[in-house]
Amino acid sequence: MDNVMTELKAKPVIKDKFWIVEEDEKKIATIQAIEEGGFVYVHDDHREKFPSVNVLKKKLNITFDKSVSRKPKIAATTDVYGFPSGFKTYNCLYDVSRKLPIFTKSAKSKSYFCAGHYAIKFNNTWTKAFCPKLITLQRYEFLGPFKTKEALSEELKNHGE
Numbered sequence: 001m002d003n004v005m006t007e008l009k010a011k012p013v014i015k016d017k018f019w020i021v022e023e024d025e026k027k028i029a030t031i032q033a034i035e036e037g038g039f040v041y042v043h044d045d046h047r048e049k050f051p052s053v054n055v056l057k058k059k060l061n062i063t064f065d066k067s068v069s070r071k072p073k074i075a076a077t078t079d080v081y082g083f084p085s086g087f088k089t090y091n092c093l094y095d096v097s098r099k100l101p102i103f104t105k106s107a108k109s110k111s112y113f114c115a116g117h118y119a120i121k122f123n124n125t126w127t128k129a130f131c132p133k134l135i136t137l138q139r140y141e142f143l144g145p146f147k148t149k150e151a152l153s154e155e156l157k158n159h160g161e
Contacts, residue, residue, distance in 0.1 A: 008021050008028070008060060009021070009065060010022075010063070012065060012066075017033045021043075027094070029041060029043035029096065030093075030095075030097075031056065038051050039052070039053060041056060041060065042096065045097055080103045080115035081115070082101070083115035083145050083146075084115060084116060085103060085113070087103070087113075089103040089104070089115070090109065091107070098137075100134070103115060112133065114132055114133075114134055114137055114145060115131055116130075117130055117148065118130075118144035119144060119152060119156055119159075120137070122140060126143075143159070
């Protein structure tokens, strides 16, 4: 019996910068181009750096879809993966490793926001935030995302805040 490795497909989200990796039509990972050169393959909490797409393709048996999705980038609603944004959303992504629903407020924006309600810890104080910038959540401790203000308030009570 042959030991056949499953073929993974990388579908571009942002041309030459960001891909969603699928196995049997299920999203399992992401690939990101990094500023210092190379690419990062992110699967669960594991990050692996590769010097080139070709090395990544060979090691992980990934096929890259060449065309960027022609689907409209505007969401039918203002929700991003089930979390409220209050905006017309563009370039919706789901950060698998951090479990964050991400979007931009315009088609060409490079500023990413996280849909939903959050508590962010600034100077040992929890502050409530709705759709904070992704960079803020990368820099500070946070709780979320939550679908409602009430769910966020309940979680803060459980944290003794």
